[in-house]
Amino acid sequence: MMRHFSYSPAPARVVFGSGTRHDLAKEVESLGKHRLLLLSTAEQSAQAQEIASVLGSRVVGHFPEAAMHTPVDVTEKAMSLVNALTVDGILSVGGGSTIGLGKAIAIRTDLDQIVLPTTYAGSEMTPILGETNEGLKTTRSDQRIRPEVVIYDVDLTLDLPVAMSISSGLNAIAHAVEALYAHDGNPIISLMAVEGIRALAHGLPGVVRDQRDEESRSSALYGAWLCGMCLGSVAMGLHHKLCHTLGGTFNLPHAETHAVLLPHALAYNQSRLGDTLDGLKGAFGPDVALGLHTFSKSLGAPTTLRELGMPQSGIDQAAKLALAKPYPNPRPLEEGAIRALIGRAWAGEPPL
Numbered sequence: 629m630m631r632h633f634s635y636s637p638a639p640a641r642v643v644f645g646s647g648t649r650h651d652l653a654k655e656v657e658s659l660g661k662h663r664l665l666l667l668s669t670a671e672q673s674a675q676a677q678e679i680a681s682v683l684g685s686r687v688v689g690h691f692p693e694a695a696m697h698t699p700v701d702v703t704e705k706a707m708s709l710v711n712a713l714t715v716d717g718i719l720s721v722g723g724g725s726t727i728g729l730g731k732a733i734a735i736r737t738d739l740d741q742i743v744l745p746t747t748y749a750g751s752e753m754t755p756i757l758g759e760t761n762e763g764l765k766t767t768r769s770d771q772r773i774r775p776e777v778v779i780y781d782v783d784l785t786l787d788l789p790v791a792m793s794i795s796s797g798l799n800a801i802a803h804a805v806e807a808l809y810a811h812d813g814n815p816i817i818s819l820m821a822v823e824g825i826r827a828l829a830h831g832l833p834g835v836v837r838d839q840r841d842e843e844s845r846s847s848a849l850y851g852a853w854l855c856g857m858c859l860g861s862v863a864m865g866l867h868h869k870l871c872h873t874l875g876g877t878f879n880l881p882h883a884e885t886h887a888v889l890l891p892h893a894l895a896y897n898q899s900r901l902g903d904t905l906d907g908l909k910g911a912f913g914p915d916v917a918l919g920l921h922t923f924s925k926s927l928g929a930p931t932t933l934r935e936l937g938m939p940q941s942g943i944d945q946a947a948k949l950a951l952a953k954p955y956p957n958p959r960p961l962e963e964g965a966i967r968a969l970i971g972r973a974w975a976g977e978p979p980l
């Protein structure tokens with residue numbers, strides 16, 4: 629029987645394909661923007677400028693200083709440019725860090741954002757912003773944060789290094805896995821979750837074999853879009869809370885932490901999920917958590933928290949912190965079992 633649910637479609641316009649960056653001028657025209665500020669990291673500065681060059685004088689400035697975890701002092705520096713140049717829109721070219729900066733400007737100004745994502749993190753599909761101020765990360769959600777137009781151009785992902793593609797892709801899969809058992813989930817998002825995971829499970833091995841294989845890249849980016857929709861639509865559980873806690877406390881890299889923890893967090897919940905994971909058995913076998921672990925290993929993803937720099941002495945502290953603020957999760961949070969889970973992830977043992 630269909631259970632009671634609610635579903636709010638995300639209002640963003642999405643353009644997907646190869647060479648779609650050439651549609652940028654048309655999209656900017658449709659939005660009626662004349663004074664865009666271009667955002668990127670320093671590493672992607674040239675790539676961003678090349679993409680934006682089709683817009684000519686409609687781009688009035690470039691701020692190539694986006695940084696991981698959206699530091700507030702960087703946003704403030706960008707805001708002075710927004711004000712000095714009387715900007716009427718934001719053009720973000722890059723991954724979650726650049727998109728985060730665009731979102732931070734949008735929440736302060738309500739300016740429209742046009743985004744060309746270049747990783748699989750999925751931030752472009754969410755109304756969520758995490759900002760850091762003096763080492764403290766706070767997260768908020770607001771519909772003004774969600775970008776208005778997203779142009780997925782597969783060509784922009786061809787040079788995403790293989791190691792980053794793998795961890796970023798597993799990070800995306802984690803969004804969809806947790807969406808399947810979210811307390812506020814719904815059948816539409818579950819369809820996207822299964823399809824997103826299927827597309828990434830198909831695309832990532834192809835990217836490992838050949839970094840510039842267009843069919844694999846296309847499948848992975850399509851999957852990342854759907855997984856981003858999952859993250860932006862329903863609440864995340866144990867896995868995302870653990871990643872947030874471990875990442876913040878031990879300064880672990882974001883996507884890699886997701887890659888290591890996902891099979892373990894899923895194994896913790898798996899016995900309570902009934903037929904929820906049935907749509908994933910084709911890709912990962914009857915024990916989905918174990919299948920995910922094997923899949924990650926076959927891609928060459930990191931499989932231990934130890935190699936990411938977490939000290940073994942931090943396992944007890946991490947388990948306590950994971951329970952500090954209760955949240956909905958299919959299996960109740962049990963400190964002993966969570967400590968054991970983190971311990972296995974630290975050592976790289978198979979999920980139990």
Ligand code: NAD
Nearest residue numbers: 669671672697723724725746747749751754756784787788
């Ligand atoms: P990133 O944006 O930090 O990029 C990492 C590095 O890779 C940067 O130097 C970037 O310039 C470079 N890079 C990106 N794409 C490239 C490409 N195609 N080719 C070559 N180099 C490329 O990485 P990310 O994993 O996309 O983003 C991580 C950040 O995003 C974290 O701060 C995370 O918290 C945030 N995030 C937020 C949300 C949200 O919904 N708010 C969702 C996911 C991630």
